[in-house]
Amino acid sequence: MKVPLSWVREFVPLPESLTPSEIVERLVALGFEVEGVQDFRDEIQGPIQVAQVLEIEEITGQKKPIRYVKVAASDERFVICGAQNFSVGDFVVLALPGSVLPGNFAISARETYGKTSNGMICSARELGMGEDHSGIIVLDPTQVKESIARGADAIELLTLNDVVLDIAVNPDRGYAMSIRGIARELALAFDLPFTDPINLAPNLPLTDNPGVTTPKLEAGADFIVLRSIENINVTAPTPLRMVRRLQMAGMRSISLAVDITNYIMLEFGQPLHAFDKAKIAGALRVRRAGTTKNLVTLDGNDHPLNENDLLIADDNGALALAGTMGGLQSEVTSETRSITIEAAHFFPMDVAKNARAHKLSTEASRRFERGVDPQLPLAASARAIALLTELAGGSYLGGKSDGAPATLEPIPIHPGYVSELIGGEYSHDVVQRSLEKIGAEVNSERAEWVVTPPSWRPDLSMKADLVEEVARIEGYEKIPSTLPPSPLSRGLTPLQKRRRRIAQFLADRGLLEVQNYPFISPETIELMGFKGARARTYKIANPISEREPLLRPHMVPGLIDAAVRNMGRGAKSMALFEIGSVFRAPETIPPPPELGTEQRPTPEEIAALYASVPDQMLVVGILLAGDAQADSWLGKARAYGWHDAIALAQEIIELTGNVGTVHRSDFTPWHPGRCAEVRVGDFAAAHVGELHPRIIAHYGLPPRSSALMLNFGALPIVGPTRVRPLSNMVPTIQDIALVVPTDCEVAEIIKALYQGGGELLERVELFDRYTGKPLAQSEISYAFTLTFRAPDRTLTAEEAGALRDSAVAATASLGARLRG
Amino acid sequence: MSENLRELISAAKTAFEQASDLDQFKSARLSHLGDKSPIALANRELSQLAPTDRAARGQEINSVKSEIAAMAQSREEELTRERDERILIEERVDVTLPTRVSQRGGLHPLTLLRDDICDLFVGLGYEVAEGPELESEWLNFDALNIPADHPARTMQDTFFIEPLTTKLVLRTHTSPVQVRTMLDRKPPIYVICPGRTFRSDELDATHTPVFNQVEGLVIDEHITMAHLKGTLDHFATAMFGEGINTRLRPSFFPFTEPSAEVDIRCFVCRGESKECRTCKGEGWVEWGGCGMVNPKVLIACGIDINRNSGFAFGMGLERTLMFRHGITDMREIVEGDVRFTAQFGVGR
Numbered sequence A: 001m002k003v004p005l006s007w008v009r010e011f012v013p014l015p016e017s018l019t020p021s022e023i024v025e026r027l028v029a030l031g032f033e034v035e036g037v038q039d040f041r042d043e044i045q046g047p048i049q050v051a052q053v054l055e056i057e058e059i060t061g062q063k064k065p066i067r068y069v070k071v072a073a074s075d076e077r078f079v080i081c082g083a084q085n086f087s088v089g090d091f092v093v094l095a096l097p098g099s100v101l102p103g104n105f106a107i108s109a110r111e112t113y114g115k116t117s118n119g120m121i122c123s124a125r126e127l128g129m130g131e132d133h134s135g136i137i138v139l140d141p142t143q144v145k146e147s148i149a150r151g152a153d154a155i156e157l158l159t160l161n162d163v164v165l166d167i168a169v170n171p172d173r174g175y176a177m178s179i180r181g182i183a184r185e186l187a188l189a190f191d192l193p194f195t196d197p198i199n200l201a202p203n204l205p206l207t208d209n210p211g212v213t214t215p216k217l218e219a220g221a222d223f224i225v226l227r228s229i230e231n232i233n234v235t236a237p238t239p240l241r242m243v244r245r246l247q248m249a250g251m252r253s254i255s256l257a258v259d260i261t262n263y264i265m266l267e268f269g270q271p272l273h274a275f276d277k278a279k280i281a282g283a284l285r286v287r288r289a290g291t292t293k294n295l296v297t298l299d300g301n302d303h304p305l306n307e308n309d310l311l312i313a314d315d316n317g318a319l320a321l322a323g324t325m326g327g328l329q330s331e332v333t334s335e336t337r338s339i340t341i342e343a344a345h346f347f348p349m350d351v352a353k354n355a356r357a358h359k360l361s362t363e364a365s366r367r368f369e370r371g372v373d374p375q376l377p378l379a380a381s382a383r384a385i386a387l388l389t390e391l392a393g394g395s396y397l398g399g400k401s402d403g404a405p406a407t408l409e410p411i412p413i414h415p416g417y418v419s420e421l422i423g424g425e426y427s428h429d430v431v432q433r434s435l436e437k438i439g440a441e442v443n444s445e446r447a448e449w450v451v452t453p454p455s456w457r458p459d460l461s462m463k464a465d466l467v468e469e470v471a472r473i474e475g476y477e478k479i480p481s482t483l484p485p486s487p488l489s490r491g492l493t494p495l496q497k498r499r500r501r502i503a504q505f506l507a508d509r510g511l512l513e514v515q516n517y518p519f520i521s522p523e524t525i526e527l528m529g530f531k532g533a534r535a536r537t538y539k540i541a542n543p544i545s546e547r548e549p550l551l552r553p554h555m556v557p558g559l560i561d562a563a564v565r566n567m568g569r570g571a572k573s574m575a576l577f578e579i580g581s582v583f584r585a586p587e588t589i590p591p592p593p594e595l596g597t598e599q600r601p602t603p604e605e606i607a608a609l610y611a612s613v614p615d616q617m618l619v620v621g622i623l624l625a626g627d628a629q630a631d632s633w634l635g636k637a638r639a640y641g642w643h644d645a646i647a648l649a650q651e652i653i654e655l656t657g658n659v660g661t662v663h664r665s666d667f668t669p670w671h672p673g674r675c676a677e678v679r680v681g682d683f684a685a686a687h688v689g690e691l692h693p694r695i696i697a698h699y700g701l702p703p704r705s706s707a708l709m710l711n712f713g714a715l716p717i718v719g720p721t722r723v724r725p726l727s728n729m730v731p732t733i734q735d736i737a738l739v740v741p742t743d744c745e746v747a748e749i750i751k752a753l754y755q756g757g758g759e760l761l762e763r764v765e766l767f768d769r770y771t772g773k774p775l776a777q778s779e780i781s782y783a784f785t786l787t788f789r790a791p792d793r794t795l796t797a798e799e800a801g802a803l804r805d806s807a808v809a810a811t812a813s814l815g816a817r818l819r820g
Numbered sequence B: 001m002s003e004n005l006r007e008l009i010s011a012a013k014t015a016f017e018q019a020s021d022l023d024q025f026k027s028a029r030l031s032h033l034g035d036k037s038p039i040a041l042a043n044r045e046l047s048q049l050a051p052t053d054r055a056a057r058g059q060e061i062n063s064v065k066s067e068i069a070a071m072a073q074s075r076e077e078e079l080t081r082e083r084d085e086r087i088l089i090e091e092r093v094d095v096t097l098p099t100r101v102s103q104r105g106g107l108h109p110l111t112l113l114r115d116d117i118c119d120l121f122v123g124l125g126y127e128v129a130e131g132p133e134l135e136s137e138w139l140n141f142d143a144l145n146i147p148a149d150h151p152a153r154t155m156q157d158t159f160f161i162e163p164l165t166t167k168l169v170l171r172t173h174t175s176p177v178q179v180r181t182m183l184d185r186k187p188p189i190y191v192i193c194p195g196r197t198f199r200s201d202e203l204d205a206t207h208t209p210v211f212n213q214v215e216g217l218v219i220d221e222h223i224t225m226a227h228l229k230g231t232l233d234h235f236a237t238a239m240f241g242e243g244i245n246t247r248l249r250p251s252f253f254p255f256t257e258p259s260a261e262v263d264i265r266c267f268v269c270r271g272e273s274k275e276c277r278t279c280k281g282e283g284w285v286e287w288g289g290c291g292m293v294n295p296k297v298l299i300a301c302g303i304d305i306n307r308n309s310g311f312a313f314g315m316g317l318e319r320t321l322m323f324r325h326g327i328t329d330m331r332e333i334v335e336g337d338v339r340f341t342a343q344f345g346v347g348r
């Protein structure tokens, strides 16, 4: 809302000594963000005067017609002028030498066309009053009356020295989208008297004369007033001062009738619409569109209508989109002789829906959406008729209304509640005065007061609303600063601690955390080879990018994207991880229960509500690409491989207090021969390994790039570790080499060794691996160190030997034999 | 003492001094103290002396021998020290060689910040509450007094999931976690809710469709707006340093009443420069939103409004991070450039 201060001053006597920044400061403290201040006083400098044209000499022989004009301002002088739209006797605006016009345009006497020009006759654009540059401003003496005199200060006359505040109004404060509302706020801010602008409206009775348009409310509004006027001269000019104010408020002057409705909307906050009365067939109805097909609005757009759109219609069809925009067909034109002014109180939701459905956010719809004072239609329409009569002639035919303005519910409140909720001291006196300042009626006879909000404050419906008003008017800066009592906390949950430990562990291991957008394209899912349940995810109805409408069902594609992006910026090797949610949709999503908000849902409803939100896996994803260690003076580079990824998977699982076992797997997007599943019990906690060569090639990743995704959120929470006593006995070490078929998995051999070695076999470590002569092609040899230890004694050589033999024997079923 | 014994001392002294390293010294010691050294021979000749002379001569020899031995020991220590020092000099390396040859890791700055904030509030007795990113409309909107026709629920602001009958959205704030908390437990409730949130904004210098929030919720008996202000002041000082407090400005949110915008004292000029570009000379910078929990929200969650009141606040983590680290373009945070994250290093 752009607010010229001169307009506000008509209703609240702001002292001239108040600076714009002081006013802004108070508005901000009252909850109005001021997004800009335009101080025209900085942009224009006099002397700029009203001048009367005395003589005109046409200078010919130039490229364009030029006039040499004798004018009378505070003195008589000659000026050169290129405009033609004035004649002798007209009053014009003259910038005298020494004056400065907007755009830092300094006026001085100058020689031109062989004459001396002692000033400049100004167009509206030259004065910063809008875009009109078709001719100079000709003042209409009937409009500005006594202020027009030779030599009068035109800066004052045309309010070229105004200050305009651009005020952001929160959605609950519709009343402030008007000069009326802002003036009221400034009056209470500076403790000044406030004159309500609606006093400007004459008391114009609604009389049902023949020819008066009849309103009929059928939906979407509770009050409507129509007033009709006939025999008007619609081509009469809009007073300059009105044009200027509209322009400062960010609106264009269109025609007198439209300008008047806009002016009153800005001043009162009540949107009005002027219909060409002759074009209304029968009664004017506020109704749903129903089967009405379409409406061409004032901007020329043809809108197909939805069944529930709220219309203003006559017997022939739609006339306007209620509270949003008028229709082209019933618009006031230069042919119009009679007008019907419509002033209604439309319901905010209906106008909001209209505006949204047709993408028409207008000055009117923005006000109705936020709530307009339902008491305004009578006064606003009366003022419109008065201004039309005054400026366009015509005679008032009469008016009719339908419905009645709604009244607001009184709110019971104990005055002490303000102090109780805010935590400061607010005396009964302060509470009463604050509420009265905003226009509320306070009945403080009983201990529990009854506060009736003013008609323009539909946002006030409960005691907390009143508390905010008192606190706001007293100033939020008066709210004390104290800490609440310290409650009992159990600190982070085990899962939260787990997440932190994993992240810190990976960072310490040289991995860098990224946070990718969780969006993915169907093409990527296809490329990754995800199928069935692993590909079933959610589709966003309105994605940012049509290319990526899906939620990620997996962490690895995003990590690959991040790696590719970084490689594009010069990175060669990357170890990345991300912790977050991945999304896999169940085959059917349970429908949500229908829930109100008037009371707590039942336990069954809460259970159904939670069940309607499918589980989202909390996972860690890792991508290892390129070198773990670069070439350096210490030696050659070491590239990341599948084994690094598997090691990380196991270590992460160990961090959670669980034990992971590695099993061969064959899952996309991994290399079919280099993919493992790491299980905790029977639960597949992670898939991990080298990425499929096809995917590595597609993205241009470093060869052998490896990845993992681990569902750590689903791993069991393990309680505190139970410690076992440590043995101080000397361990007995036994090295063995086993020859096995090449397709025998080491994990199986180690498992067998542990089984065979029994409880005294403390550790099995693989320290060598050998193929080649003298082994057969189908054979491989693994060398292990077995560490035996008893808790209570040092094992004898015989005992250790027997244990070793028993361990080896257990591997026989895998086809293993001791190597010579 | 006999002349020849005295000469043995000076000969040994000369020999030890002439030994320039431990090897030479060892042979010198062998010659002067070994089995075949003159002193050893003199000792062996004792038996040939008359018993009357033997004791005195023996005493003489022993004293010479221990004098030579002392000299040997001191020379050996000296040479050992010289050798050790030489070795240390020879073993000198260039300690400025690059030693970090492994990949460098680090946590994302948003993670560091989130953990910092959680730690701060855990210290104040709060717990950390989290919830799903894909959330029910009722929890994300209805329960928070944002009715079905509210502008925030349009396609311009919220990501909806198909089919729309699932009533699933990508949460637009972490407030549904507050609702879940109120449904799941009874007051007193003191929670901090960090998490990822979504709005259908295009990515630019100050907007991202995927961002992070941290919200706080307190529900207890006699909770006031002064408690809210005190908590925010404490939070701001912890985040931005001593002297950075907050200012509340009246505002509007459907889920709080009274509501306020939270500004912090400009951390660049501290309100002392009209030319400051960070605060545009206003001395304050917008940080987040807050208010007393709207009774309608409490009722929808079954909190007894005659007994309890509460406050809530919410801040953008990205914005907080930008303030703390002088980041001017939000895209740097979200683009995942490893060079950006690496600046924050492991731990800090």
Ligand SMILES: [Zn+2]
Pocket: B266, B267, B268, B269, B270, B271, B272, B273, B276, B277, B278, B279, B280, B281, B282, B283, B284
């Ligand atoms: Zn500043």
